[in-house]
Amino acid sequence: xxxxxxxxxxxxxxxxxxxxxxxxxxxxxxxxxxxxxxxxxxxxxxxxxxxxxxxxxxxxxxxxxxxxxxxxxxxxxxxxxxxxxxxxxxxxxxxxxxxxxxxxxxxxxxxxxxxxxxxxxxxxxxxxxxxxxxxxxxxxxxxxxxxxxxxxxxxxxxxxxxxxxxxxxxxxxxxxxxxxxxxxxxxxxxxxxxxxxxxxxxxxxxxxxxxxxxxxxxxxxxxxxxxxxxxxxxxxxxxxxxxxxxxxxxxxxxxxxxxxxxxxxxxxxxxxxxxxxxxxxxxxxxxxxxxxxxxxxxxxxxxxxxxxxxxxxx
Amino acid sequence: xxxxxxxxxxxxxxxxxxxxxxxxxxxxxxxxxxxxxxxxxxxxxxxxxxxxxxxxxxxxxxxxxxxxxxxxxxxxxxxxxxxxxxxxxxxxxxxxxxxxxxxxxxxxxxxxxxxxxxxxxxxxxxxxxxxxxxxxxxxxxxxxxxxxxxxxxxxxxxxxxxxxxxxxxxxxxxxxxxxxxxxxxxxxxxxxxxxxxxxxxxxxxxxxxxxxxxxxxxxxxxxxxxxxxxxxxxxxxxxxxxxxxxxxxxxxxxxxxxxxxxxxxxxxxxxxxxxxxxxxxxxxxxxxxxxxxxxxxxxxxxxxxxxxxxxxxxxxxxxxxxxxxxxxxxxxxxxxxxxxxxxxxxxxxxxxxxxxxxxxxxxxxxxxxxxxxxxxxxxxxxxxxxxxxxxxxxxxxxxxxxxxxxxxxxxxxxxxxxxxxxxxxxxxxxxxxxxxxxxxxxxxxxxxxxxxxxxxxxxxxxxxxxxx
Numbered sequence: 146x147x148x149x150x151x152x153x154x155x156x157x158x159x160x161x162x163x164x165x166x167x168x169x170x171x172x173x174x175x176x177x178x179x180x181x182x183x184x185x186x187x188x189x190x191x192x193x194x195x196x197x198x199x200x201x202x203x204x205x206x207x208x209x210x211x212x213x214x215x216x217x218x219x220x221x222x223x224x225x226x227x228x229x230x231x232x233x234x235x236x237x238x239x240x241x242x243x244x245x246x247x248x249x250x251x252x253x254x255x256x257x258x259x260x261x262x263x264x265x266x267x268x269x270x271x272x273x274x275x276x277x278x279x280x281x282x283x284x285x286x287x288x289x290x291x292x293x294x295x296x297x298x299x300x301x302x303x304x305x306x307x308x309x310x311x312x313x314x315x316x317x318x319x320x321x322x323x324x325x326x327x328x329x330x331x332x333x334x335x336x337x338x339x340x341x342x343x344x345x346x347x348x349x350x351x352x353x354x355x356x357x358x359x360x361x362x363x364x365x366x367x368x369x370x371x372x373x374x375x376x377x378x379x380x381x382x383x384x385x386x387x388x389x390x391x392x393x394x395x396x397x398x399x400x401x402x403x404x405x406x407x408x409x410x411x412x413x414x415x416x417x418x419x420x421x422x423x424x425x426x427x428x429x430x431x432x433x434x435x436x437x438x439x440x441x442x443x444x445x446x447x448x449x450x451x452x453x454x455x456x457x458x459x
Numbered sequence: 460x461x462x463x464x465x466x467x468x469x470x471x472x473x474x475x476x477x478x479x480x481x482x483x484x485x486x487x488x489x490x491x492x493x494x495x496x497x498x499x500x501x502x503x504x505x506x507x508x509x510x511x512x513x514x515x516x517x518x519x520x521x522x523x524x525x526x527x528x529x530x531x532x533x534x535x536x537x538x539x540x541x542x543x544x545x546x547x548x549x550x551x552x553x554x555x556x557x558x559x560x561x562x563x564x565x566x567x568x569x570x571x572x573x574x575x576x577x578x579x580x581x582x583x584x585x586x587x588x589x590x591x592x593x594x595x596x597x598x599x600x601x602x603x604x605x606x607x608x609x610x611x612x613x614x615x616x617x618x619x620x621x622x623x624x625x626x627x628x629x630x631x632x633x634x635x636x637x638x639x640x641x642x643x644x645x646x647x648x649x650x651x652x653x654x655x656x657x658x659x660x661x662x663x664x665x666x667x668x669x670x671x672x673x674x675x676x677x678x679x680x681x682x683x684x685x686x687x688x689x690x691x692x693x694x695x696x697x698x699x700x701x702x703x704x705x706x707x708x709x710x711x712x713x714x715x716x717x718x719x720x721x722x723x724x725x726x727x728x729x730x731x732x733x734x735x736x737x738x739x740x741x742x743x744x745x746x747x748x749x750x751x752x753x754x755x756x757x758x759x760x761x762x763x764x765x766x767x768x769x770x771x772x773x774x775x776x777x778x779x780x781x782x783x784x785x786x787x788x789x790x791x792x793x794x795x796x797x798x799x800x801x802x803x804x805x806x807x808x809x810x811x812x813x814x815x816x817x818x819x820x821x822x823x824x825x826x827x828x829x830x831x832x833x834x835x836x837x838x839x840x841x842x843x844x845x846x847x848x849x850x851x852x853x854x855x856x857x858x859x860x861x862x863x864x865x866x867x868x869x870x871x872x873x874x875x876x877x878x879x880x881x882x883x884x885x886x887x888x889x890x891x892x893x894x895x896x897x898x899x900x901x902x903x904x905x906x907x908x909x910x911x912x913x914x915x916x917x918x919x920x921x922x923x924x925x926x927x
Contacts, residue, residue, distance in 0.1 A: 176636075176639050177635055177636075177639075179639055179643055180635040180636075180638075180639040180640075180642040180643050181635070181642070181643070181647070181649060274639070274640065275494070275495075275498075275637075278636050278637075279498075342652070343649065346651065356695050356696060356698065358698070359654075359658075359695075359696065359697055359698025359699075360698040361698070362698075363658075363672065363698055363699075365655050365658075365659060366655070
């Protein structure tokens with residue numbers, strides 16, 4: 146049992162830290178694709194897709210800017226107007242952590258606080274072409290450090306469960322969005338082109354799974370298997386199934402630790418988890434990858450709202 | 460050596476393929492280039508792509524110097540090279556099938572019988588055996604040099620365990636990261652699919668008794684080997700195990716690897732261990748690196764060794780002069796890629812010519828590698844020439860000589876300036892049921908002014924190779 150406000154801060158601290166790391170991953174891949182784009186004919190499309198994957202297209206369009214490498218990178222990395230820019234994610238994660246400072250271990254707090262302090266040193270010129278790759282590496286490394294500090298030092302009580310819940314739900318959402326941003330390369334008429342192949346590689350790289358693919362399938366890249374890996378393989382830490390099985394388990398433990406009080410979050414989470422455990426990539430492809438993923442993203446959102454409603458708003 | 464061909468700066472100004480690079484250099488200057496090089500070196504250190512050099516003191520794990528100015532080939536130039544490479548590797552494989560089989564080219568007198576049969580690289584154990592898919596050299600590194608706009612020569616063939624492909628891949632990753640805009644503008648032909656092409660090639664060479672999907676493993680001599688990083692890198696990229704000899708056992712002519720789940724059958728071994736060390740029962744009896752019984756398993760059709768034992772007969776430097784003849788003999792075609800004219804010191808008339816012209820020839824060991832034991836005539840001292848004359852007289856069969864070619868140059872960051880340096884090119888040619896080549900290859904560059912020796916063990920560096 147813990148204060149709803151504390152749970153809220155821990156949960157969002159986890160979500161924002163994970164989001165910052167995922168944004169950095171997405172941008173690294175977009176940069177690489179842009180480097181190949183000349184030969185593959187992708188062009189600026191890559192940047193628009195990244196905006197969609199980051200859920201930042203709406204806010205960006207409101208600025209009236211044209212989506213080019215420069216404008217999208219600036220918007221996603223540092224723009225103060227974008228609530229989900231990397232800089233704002235780091236800011237929000239630290240703000241949440243600071244509000245519940247005593248609920249964190251020293252290692253977690255230092256990881257969080259140093260990230261925030263170093264960001265201020267990095268920020269001004271971080272998006273210049275020659276500095277951006279190093280900046281994105283740094284963001285990724287800081288997220289890994291925070292997750293490692295939490296996993297290695299936190300007492301496994303309610304506090305841990307809410308941090309974990311935030312990280313896992315954010316990660317599931319990110320994987321679904323990344324897949325959706327590339328659904329044209331994974332299904333439909335574009336799926337056999339040379340550019341599609343590069344897109345699959347890029348998608349796998351963004352979740353550190355290019356080599357994992359080879360270890361799991363021992364096959365040449367195939368759209369169907371790429372989607373299968375990212376949705377249904379339990380051994381890939383960023384697959385939808387892996388994330389949702391951890392969300393479901395965390396929610397069960399939360400219920401067990403709060404006198405069995407349960408509700409919509411558990412019901413919805415189990416439903417999503419069951420759906421993934423019993424699903425198959427063939428069925429998803431038949432139903433249409435884009436429609437299926439849209440459904441997943443909507444349900445992630447609803448699950449987040451249900452968690453917010455039952456536990457965090459108090 | 461007066462009319463060296465520079466691949467960027469032609470007689471009529473900057474050649475078209477290099478216009479973008481010339482513009483970048485003019486706009487950004489030396490400082491920016493130096494910074495890019497430092498960044499690249501930090502990247503390579505982090506990834507761990509180092510090359511081990513032993514017995515020379517100093518840092519045993521060295522970086523091969525990386526030069527961040529790419530070497531560029533136009534698409535039309537590459538297409539011609541690719542056709543020539545495909546033709547050459549098909550001929551080399553046909554030659555091996557022949558000399559370990561019917562021996563027709565020997566009977567026809569196109570290649571001297573003694574040169575093959577008495578060659579150290581010839582493995583009599585392979586006679587009468589046809590490897591899976593009839594392929595001997597699955598992975599060939601063909602070293603090319605250029606002397607003019609349309610003049611390419613094959614310097615040597617490597618059909619044993621050619622290395623360096625990980626540099627081709629990592630150099631591209633570094634360039635994509637350091638120069639995203641420049642890469643994008645040049646519409647580079649990609650190379651990142653090499654590991655997949657390699658895996659497909661190895662699977663196509665699965666042995667006849669392989670029932671399910673073939674299980675592939677890379678056999679490494681171990682972490683002291685200079686190319687150990689590459690063995691691990693390729694294994695990881697392909698999703699296969701990297702094994703040492705003692706990880707494998709042979710029972711009833713079947714090869715297994717020891718795993719936590721018990722023995723698991725291995726179907727294809729991409730071996731990066733030399734012939735002599737493969738199987739102590741057949742080759743060197745005291746080899747600790749090999750697997751007793753693996754050769755019998757190979758001949759029983761239960762496992763494939765890639766490249767095949769005995770593939771060295773095709774890349775022997777004394778056999779090299781006959782490769783154009785092989786192309787005509789087996790394929791009935793004229794060779795697209797030319798050989799460098801070569802003098803065999805064991806022939807009396809050619810030896811006399813070599814001894815009289817040492818100051819203008821390159822003399823090489825017929826069976827050397829890595830730039831060791833080599834005399835570069837124009838850069839040699841009288842004492843060195845005398846020493847080589849004595850060595851040639853003592854063991855003429857061990858030496859060949861070639862004219863010093865005016866190797867092409869490419870602008871290179873050398874010390875604090877950009878200056879022309881000599882380069883070669885090693886494309887990697889894969890042969891399973893089909894021939895596959897990723898566009899480009901590894902460009903090696905001699906960093907010392909005027910030097911023609913590009914080997915990394917002799918202070919050479921590497922560049923990314925762009926086909927645009």
